[in-house]
Amino acid sequence: MGAYILRRLMLVLPTLFGIMLINFALTQFVPGGPIEQIIARVQGEADATRNITGGADAGQSQGLDEGGYQGARGISPDLLAQLEVQMGFARVVCAEGFTGTPDLKNPACEKEKISATERFFTMMGNYLRFDFGTSFFKNKSVVDLVIEKMPVSISLGLWSTLLAYMISIPLGIRKAVKDGTAFDTWTSAAIIVAYAIPTLIFAVLLMVLFAGGSYWKLFPLRGLTSDDWESLSLVGKALDYLWHITLPTIAITLSSFVTLTLLTKNSFLDEINKQYVMTARAKGLTEGRVLYGHVFRNAMLIVIAGFPGLFLSVLFSGSLIIETVFSLDGLGLLGYQAAVERDYPLVFGTLYAFGLISLVIGIVSDITYTLVDPRIDFEKRAG
Template sequence: MLAYTLRRLLLIIPTLFGILIINFLIIQAAPGGPVEQAIAKLEGFDGATRRIGGGEGAELSVGGSHYRGAQGLDPALIAEIERQYGFDKPAPERLWIMLKHYARFDFGESFFRNASVTQLILEKMPVSITLGLWSTLIMYLVSIPLGIAKATRHGSHFDVWTSSAIIVGYAVPAFLFAILLIVLFAGGSYFDWFPLRGLTSNNFSELSLPGKVLDYFWHLALPVTALVIGNFATMTLLTKNSFLDEIGKQYVITAKAKGLSPRRVLYGHVFRNAMLLVVAGFPSAFIGIFFTGSLLVEVIFSLDGLGLMSFEAAINRDYPVVFGTLFIFTLLGLLVKLIGDLTYTLVDPRIDFDSRQH
């Protein structure tokens, strides 16, 4: 197991930097980078006086680069903007500098937020972790009992009706449920029971401890509900199919033949084996909600977490934040995948990944 873990850890390095390189190359082809945005802001603030000497649609070439909308701007000013954002160097050199810094976990400074990327990530991470953790825990509390009930009542009316709800949950993404919940319960068209934005109220510091707890969960109710509804279907079906697979095995038939009660057979013999995939999948389920499912939900509910920050960074072409969060997300995703594999061995010691290598 130690050799397998070391091999997986070593494979993380080329995988991580390979993903960074591919995304860097894609970014180079994307229009509207930070230099163009800075020029557009200058033109927007002083467009009437800066368009001398350039007609509509004119381009200014500085250092071999062409920028639309840079009519009449001083070439020295554009060169300074390029230097400020690091675009005064060719792309291969910028890539090499980035990889060297990222190898030391130095993600640089945000272009527009006047703070280091590491500081921004540490500030926003608690919100995303809170959202992902509560959503994952509640999803498991819903999915596991529901999956077991569906497995023990397979083919019944209960199984059919709950399958309809699962199909809806599987087909409709979490952000659509978030919009629906806002329309229904956050002052959209019907009720105004829950807050529309933020994780706490403006007077949070003035509240008592019970008041702070209630205010916190009051703000979490809709986003967590949206994430749970949008993600519980897969886990429920996984639980059901795991239990159905175990219920049909010979050792279960033998236990029933010995006169054991159905409840004792289910929870004394089937439960541990059937829960192998479900328990081992917890890290992956958490990281899936943490990094992907909560992004648009954070945007919709204005929750100041990593998802909202990443979205705003991509819109504003804040490349240090984009690549810094990509690096962190990818690294954690790869580590969680390894943790998920190792969890299998903790749940069932009979699994040996080393033997599969031979």
């Protein structure tokens, strides 16, 4: 086991490097970038200003454009150069022998483009020191933004994982007891259909049925708390939070409980056929006593050991879609906004952090499996 853990740990950095390299390379082929986003915003503001002043005559409009207002003419080349330097796409180089502060306004200095390769390795060097930089558009460090949004995503992931266990364990036990019966057949068909429904479609369906007002307006349409949340009592705050989190939790749980249900069923079937269960039955113990007094304790070890892995998959795979659909201010919505705005420090910083966390939790999950069930030997499988 020690050799397996060592191999997994040694693969963490190469795996992270590969993840970051592929995603960084993809961004080089995607049209647009952070500077283009700024240009688009400035041009949008300029168009809005022209619409507001549209009643003025042509001479007045021309005078406005030729005067002090710069937005209508876009961004000047000097400002573009400063933005490229500020965002790390270029550097300021000065003539040999220059002793002052490098500044593009100085005739002795000029802009020099930084290659994508150099930018990538500089970024990875900073990330190895856990220096994730500052967001281009939010004026906050990436670490502060992640810490600020993390509680929302963690709470959503925990509630969804707990609900998945509350559904999967009783259902899996029942399927094991009724293995091969009509109940086992139709429940298997039902959970396969549930697993096949895309999370986005199910989330929108829940909103239309229970929050949009088209049918039943039982739950809020968006957000994690009401506008008057601060004025509520402690019990009122808790109820308001649960009221808002219900639909997002159900939407994520739909696709996460299927695997856990089948794992529970197979684990119980494996235990039910063992000799100690036959011995307990031969002693005259009731079926309930055999099932919950002997089988449950042993069968649930492997199921409980899968909690970290399930929580991680729910947190990372479901948060992006669900938080965006329900306007929950968590990591998923933050990542979506960063991708749309081409906020590269935020995109790559969160990607690196999540990749590292998922790899480490994957190792911890494997270790947990071997501790609760010594029959699992990853070294033999690797060999």
